[in-house]
Ligand SMILES: [Zn+2]
């Protein structure tokens with residue numbers, strides 16, 4: 344039965360490959376998947392290398408169980424990694440329209456996909472299509488995480504967490520033995536782990552990598568499980584958080600999230616095989632429109648807070664402009680949003696204001712938005728604060744002169 348299910352699951356995964364924008368092998372040839380596969384191979388090599396010295400699998404049942412469990416975790420991690428990547432997030436079909444007329448008024452139309460954007464779906468520029476229940480675009484599997492592969496992605500994280508946790512424990516114990524080798528000799532014991540200085544460095548690096556992977560996987564998996572229980576995605580989580588503050592500040596009643604049906608129903612929906620993820624059930628008395636309206640209100644708030652400024656210094660679009668903007672390069676934005684190069688004399692509209700970096704879009708001569716949005720160093724433009732400061736300095740200079 345289990346074998347049958349696994350085989351039918353594999354067939355389903357491979358039958359979907361033809362629908363993908365990128366051929367699966369092409370999708371794996373990117374820095375994200377290659378990094379994940381390299382880390383997994385490296386940690387597996389190190390665990391086997393140490394197991395041969397510390398707990399030899401062929402010499403004891405315990406050693407055999409230990410290495411078998413590790414192999415199981417790594418195989419599981421690889422299987423769900425490929426499944427999440429090859430299955431893809433699921434796209435809104437071309438020409439999709441909502442099932443009821445009222446929804447035409449509040450759903451927007453995607454000109455690229457030639458379809459209405461289904462509730463909870465968003466267009467991903469990197470993937471090139473509207474993703475059903477978009478959680479986030481994942482560089483590690485090099486495709487979005489959405490309705491179709493959300494669960495697979497979480498299972499991949501779980502196996503990765505368990506495998507890396509085991510690797511971290513094994514490597515830490517072996518490293519302890521290797522570092523205290525002389526103490527073991529002094530106590531008259533045979534040292535279990537013998538390492539050259541370069542192997543020791545490699546082992547330290549592998550231990551750090553395994554611990555780092557455990558921390559990252561715990562953090563990510565916690566976010567995913569919370570999202571599953573409350574039925575919200577990473578994107579919707581941000582909207583809900585902002586809704587709390589926005590509505591409190593505006594004196595409005597608390598926002599009721601329409602897609603949270605209670606944890607049992609939410610999990611049932613997550614596991615439902617026959618649900619297409621396009622038209623989501625909502626809480627009694629709620630409508631998808633409320634979520635759209637809240638998102639629109641937040642967008643409007645953001646637009647209202649924007650300001651326009653002129654470029655004072657050239658910026659080449661570098662993520663870490665050490666030589667030109669040293670202070671900004673020390674605190675770069677920790678996300679994959681693009682950076683936009685700037686030339687002196689250009690004008691930009693700023694949407695996000697930060698101490699070192701601003702996020703905005705360049706404007707054309709007639710004040711229209713052009714090109715992509717992105718980050719740039721605050722020091723590359725004149726902001727209102729700079730102009731105020733210049734004004735104060737000028738006034739002070741005049742006062743000094745007058746005195
Ligand atoms: Zn689209």
Ligand SMILES: [Zn+2]
Nearest residue numbers: 467470480487
């Ligand atoms: Zn994407």
